[in-house]
Amino acid sequence: MAKILVVEDDMNLQRTLIEYLKKENFETLGASNGEDGVILAKKEKPDLILLDIVLPRKNGYEVIKELKSDDNTLKIPIVLLTNLGSYSDVEKALNLGATTYLVKADYKLEEVVAKIKEILKIN
């Protein structure tokens, strides 16, 4: 069973994501700030990380930088979950090593899960 770490400071969004992922038989972990996200990622080595950009105590960019500079977490795919306004915000994160991004307001939970399965090659 794949393990997904959700780093999202909005607790309602984090809860809906986690509940939906559980329903889809994923193992889940949640962090509500960047610092906890990094600690959990290093400790638990999830199969994939869903990461918000706007986060307290270390934003998404810092989280990516830190995880990509550690050999143990380097290979974990990171999917950005964002509602930020411009493509350059996303581009910055992709350049740092994020796998892809999803604009939250435009995606259904079902589509988020489909994207995760596509990246992890799960049918």
Place this chain on the structure above:
Amino acid sequence: MVIINDFNIKKQADELGISVWKTPSFLFIVMGIVVMAAMTLVYFISRDKSSPELLILSEIIVVIVIMSIGNSVIQSVEQIAKVNKMKSDFISIVSHQLKTPPTEISWEIELLLAEYKGELNNKQLEIISSISEANRRIVKLTNDLLDVARFDQGRFILNKEKINIAEIIREVIQNNLIMAQANNVRIEFSNNGTIPEIIGDKKRIGVVVDNFLTNAIKYTKEKGKVGIEARQQGDNLVVSVKDNGVGIPESQKDKVFDKFFRSDNVVKYNTEGSGLGLYIAKKIIESSKGKIWFDTKEGQGSTFYFSLPIMTEA
């Protein structure tokens, strides 16, 4: 004199959306012409007077003038860039704040339906579906307003990805089925043969198709028919959306793509709509190197078209 670090005129110009600066060489050509004109002037001033002092003095003046012009141009571009950066930061923040609540609403509804759909009765499902639809409109309006703000600042950037237009059209039709059923409108999609993949911004092209289709459905009278067609025409891909709706009055045809425009005959019986859809559609298509146009006859219907060049490489 101010020394400017890390000044990349091409990058600044791109952010500003100033077309002249898109070719920095244009700036250098102008500077070259100015230098040559100044030198010629110096030559004519000094040729009759065999005074090296005058020659040197006038050349110094020319150099100072050119440097001052160059410097003030760079400074003003930098100033605009700074203001623009503030505006775009504002858009980013507002976008984030405005979109989070509707995201929560739609995800909560989806979770609710995924877990309890079987236990809800039809009336309850109907209410949830209304909430969903209203929420979808909030998201769309927010996206539209943000796009308009980006155009106005010249900061509108399109993704370049391979897109399958037939797939996009099918998806858009799917999203509008409820609205079509409510208005008693039938949607027919025809694509003759194979349609090549093109390079474009999938989400934005979807917005254009959606704007065409929702207009066609909204402004079609009861028991209407909307036909969508995609076909290859030479080096272009042409998509058309035809309705037998209210049409656009002759006198207002030239305003159709204006920001906030809504035609008189439409406002009379349907007040919903921001008047941004076709304005945005035009901006998206033109930014994608395509064309957008329409045929219409008041009382009989309209057909809206867009064409995009078929290119296999970005």
